[in-house]
Amino acid sequence: MKNQQIHNVHFNLIYFFIALVLIIYEILSSIFIYLPVFYGVFFCYMFFLLEQKERTLYELDFRWYFCLFFLFFTDVTHNFFIFSSWIAFFIFYYFFAYWIKTNLKMEKFIPITFVLCAYSFIYIIDLIFSYIAKQDLKFFGIEYFYSLVAESFIAYILFRNKI
Numbered sequence: 001m002k003n004q005q006i007h008n009v010h011f012n013l014i015y016f017f018i019a020l021v022l023i024i025y026e027i028l029s030s031i032f033i034y035l036p037v038f039y040g041v042f043f044c045y046m047f048f049l050l051e052q053k054e055r056t057l058y059e060l061d062f063r064w065y066f067c068l069f070f071l072f073f074t075d076v077t078h079n080f081f082i083f084s085s086w087i088a089f090f091i092f093y094y095f096f097a098y099w100i101k102t103n104l105k106m107e108k109f110i111p112i113t114f115v116l117c118a119y120s121f122i123y124i125i126d127l128i129f130s131y132i133a134k135q136d137l138k139f140f141g142i143e144y145f146y147s148l149v150a151e152s153f154i155a156y157i158l159f160r161n162k163i
Contacts, residue, residue, distance in 0.1 A: 012062070019066050023073065030077040033143040037074060039122055040115025040151040042067050043089055044159045047097055047114065051163070080122065081129040088121035101163065110163050111155035119148055 022038075029035035046067045053060055071085040092114075100113055123140060130137050 015062055015066070019070075022070060026070070026074055026077055033141075034146055036147040036150040036154070037078060037144075038151060039071070039074065039085060040118040040148070041155050041158070042070060042074075043092065043118035044111050044114045044155045044163060046089060047093060048159060048162055050093065080126050081133075084125045084129060085122050088118070088125045091125075092117050092121050108156070108160050111159040112152045114159075114163070115148065115152045115155045119144065 025035070026038070029037055046064070049060065049064050049067070052058075068086065071089065072083065074080075075082050075085050096117060097114070100117070101110055104110055104113060119140075123138075127137055
């Protein structure tokens with residue numbers, strides 16, 4: 001029993017270390033514009049966590065709440081409207097994710113489709129908020145295209161058989 005407790009503490013410290021690295025990375029990605037933002041990868045991971053929750057009936061843990069924090073932090077550091085990524089994810093998850101998963105014939109490309117949807121939905125939500133707030137509309141630059149390609153590749157590698 002004691003050995004299992006030590007393993008859980010070690011496992012949580014790994015999550016803490018990964019979280020710290022991702023936060024530092026996100027700060028760097030706001031400085032160096034050609035680093036991927038990881039919206040799409042986190043959309044895939046959050047979908048994976050919600051599917052895992054439905055399969056195992058376990059509660060959502062630190063990973064889920066860190067994903068929400070990370071999306072919020074990304075919104076703030078990349079000058080998107082606060083909570084636009086959350087709104088985009090929940091619209092995507094409740095209205096499109098399962099439809100894509102069940103109707104896309106080439107299952108290997110589901111993570112890539114999720115990444116494309118992530119950027120599309122966040123952009124649309126941000127445009128709507130910009131219009132409501134009567135601010136200048138943002139346009140995605142070439143750096144977001146590079147980010148989209150890099151994240152599609154990363155999501156394909158990480159989630160090709162998990163989603």
